[in-house]
Amino acid sequence: MLQKISGRTFRDHGPIKILHPGPENTGDSGIGSIGRIDHATFRGKQTIRMHPHVNDEILSYFRTGKVKHSDSEGFSEDLGPKKIMLMKAGKRFYHEEEIDGVAEPHEGLQIFIRPGEKDLVPEVIFQDLDELYSENKWRLLASPSEETKLRFSSQTWIFDTRLSSDSSFELPKLPKDNLTGLLYVYQGSVTINPELSLEKNDSLIFRDEKFTISTSTGAELVLFLTDENSPIFKEGMYSGNTRG
Template structure:
């Protein structure tokens, strides 16, 4: 199965646009497996997001421009940038605030809400320094449920990125498990899949049991998710949980 999610699926009219990827394929779940929600933010200048709670959410901050100062109820204080990622595992209850600095350059990035593998896990914050901002023409594994990565999800979830050059043809990386669903998200640029599915910025493709070929004429920054849809997942997190009843 191949199912395109176009940019009209995003909700919100301010600097943060929200995608519930399950709405395009399900009337009963706003997410796809462990992928609960994706926020794509674009902020000019400075913005303060006041201290607020999370319950049973795992939030990966994938920021590509600008920087954010993170402060939380567990005593962590650090800065997230395009080469320093953060995974915040909220568990039972967790508070944090963010100071967004998009003054020297506009801030842009994703906050990715992953559903945990179980309810009320211990809160934890992990940072990961990247050797460089971009993974050029190679799928880079950023987070997983295994010891392969510093950033570790509690559910069966994998996250990759790839900055592909103009004129490049690529495929998805090998799945860690054969029974996974893929979600390919276009962060910047545009691609064509299998010669007939056009995707541009803020669009995505759900891939189930298909081999795909990805071609770009202009270059593209892509983010890829693998999720075990029927794995052990807690679907009632504050932000990552099922919001199907609130679609309208």
């Protein structure tokens, strides 16, 4: 059964909208390894001072603006639309972000994925993208396999695409059977089959269903896949379960 999550369910935290994607009628605030999604929009300059993460794997997916990342592992790197980053916090990890949204607003996602097990060794991985957008085709950004440079310790896959106006699209070939998916509308709007409409910040949960995605205006989409039956650690600082 397809299940829509309205963008109105985000919790506002200043310039950051926070989504815990687990349906309200469950005891888990996440879905499998997908713990939390933050959609941030900053204008001007701002520094988020050094702060900890514990047992979170965080994909930084920034589409406009610039960010300077510094961390306790000694890395310092400028991130932007064509450079993304995976922080694997493990036992304990600190980082700081200097955000530059002066020329244009800084907008993007920080995606908190649950690790496959507790207290892994901290690691930071950077990935340069060949193209800013993946036009009308799915691009695999991160996975649990050597197929991608950004590798999760859990059974998690993340894709993105940008659809042109007046187009129809389908899901990519799934990497394995019995996966749960979350389709997130980053920009624009889409229609699922012909009866379900999704706007910016809306999401769609699906399990085994096949459907067509169409858009009249164009859209940017991020697709999350997780194996809910695989091992994960659900007590990460930000990715962990917030429900009793």
